Amino acid sequence: MPAMTPDDLRKFVETEFPQAADSGFLIEHLDDTSIRARLPIRHQHLRPGGTVAGPTLMWMTDFSFYMLLLGRLGPVAHAVTTNLNINFMRKPEPADVLAEGRLMKLGRSLAVGDVTLWSDGKKDPVAHATVTYSIPP
């Protein structure tokens, strides 16, 4: 059972990451090793041509995995990303971004997982990333 529920995390984000809370970031599912989150797409995320900006996808990747990790561990303030490797595979639609994250390893000092990103309503992913976090002692 996760240490924090989606509702706990929502309150944590409102306090600690108000910009993320303002983005509309929403956890739709959370368990011990997986998360599903949604980012409502808004004007400031769009690039010319109507696609979602790469940095928005990278932020969504990192933040979704961070939420999965906090959900599991509780509010450890100082977990930090040490590695993020992302493959951009398809041009995103101007639609909500869905992220599915998976925790593959939770060690004493490192957590490793991956995150797949979709445009809402599409079957094929727009991006896939692996993420490593360092967990303080």
Added chain:
Amino acid sequence: MPAMTPDDLRKFVETEFPQAADSGFLIEHLDDTSIRARLPIRHQHLRPGGTVAGPTLMWMTDFSFYMLLLGRLGPVAHAVTTNLNINFMRKPEPADVLAEGRLMKLGRSLAVGDVTLWSDGKKDPVAHATVTYSIPP
């Protein structure tokens, strides 16, 4: 339906990659977007301490994805790896290595996927990698 069956691929490997054939590399399942392969562990793959060497895991990753790609495309001689990113997560057991590969994108010039590796009989993966191949015109 894949362009080549596991049996087609086995014959191709025997001719083109005799060292791989000698390794005992075996395709246990293959479809359009996934592969499951096995590497029987042998003395030359083991490091002091009885674990499987990292380069063996990297080879297994790359070769499994190459087989998945050839299975899908047919024997395109010149597909080459352009990127491989691997996270080593747990010490492998001195056991067969199982690989499950997944094709996430097959574009005109790039193919992207990931490969998860297990020690046979264990639940948690020993490594996870993403792989990109360049496909010649």
Added chain:
Amino acid sequence: MPAMTPDDLRKFVETEFPQAADSGFLIEHLDDTSIRARLPIRHQHLRPGGTVAGPTLMWMTDFSFYMLLLGRLGPVAHAVTTNLNINFMRKPEPADVLAEGRLMKLGRSLAVGDVTLWSDGKKDPVAHATVTYSIPP
């Protein structure tokens, strides 16, 4: 000799990426295979604790390499990032971010390079990334 000068690129950015222009992003040096750029640090990039947000570093990495590529090729509209792998190594200071990018391969369809990021005034890098762009025919 690059196809575009820093001044050409500045005008291109003002037209095509007004948010990037507003950020104060500045090219300090550009040649055929390297770039040095600066991001003046502003309130919106800072996280609690006074450090620069990871997504800001990822954006700076990607945009600096894009500028290096455009400088070399001219304004090819549709070059897109296919892979970005970043290692976060040290906590950034609340200072300008400096990026040094290097083009290691410019092929017909792929460009590969790396970008190192510093906090202005510090010797050790805060992050290092490799970047791959796909170049349309």
Added chain:
Amino acid sequence: MPAMTPDDLRKFVETEFPQAADSGFLIEHLDDTSIRARLPIRHQHLRPGGTVAGPTLMWMTDFSFYMLLLGRLGPVAHAVTTNLNINFMRKPEPADVLAEGRLMKLGRSLAVGDVTLWSDGKKDPVAHATVTYSIPP
């Protein structure tokens, strides 16, 4: 000043990694943050077409960085690779492989660096990789 000289490392490799010693792997330069190493090319590393096999390049990358780390830290037996990300950029020649490694961060629990690989006699690199090692307490 490194904790081990190239000659110390050579003896360590002969004892602990006899296969590596047999490969002819040679450290040509070593200091606190960089290494230059050579792998004499031999028949077993070559693929059809006369190029050096990808796994050989991955092994050379990992082992060169491991030597750099041991040179700096002394013979810490249990440092292990946690991440390796490699971009293959050009087809290697059937020639010796040269590796230049650089240590970018040496923290309490993680070491991060990169390795560039060349075919001897060529100016442009065949591959570039970033490597992370976990250092036991």
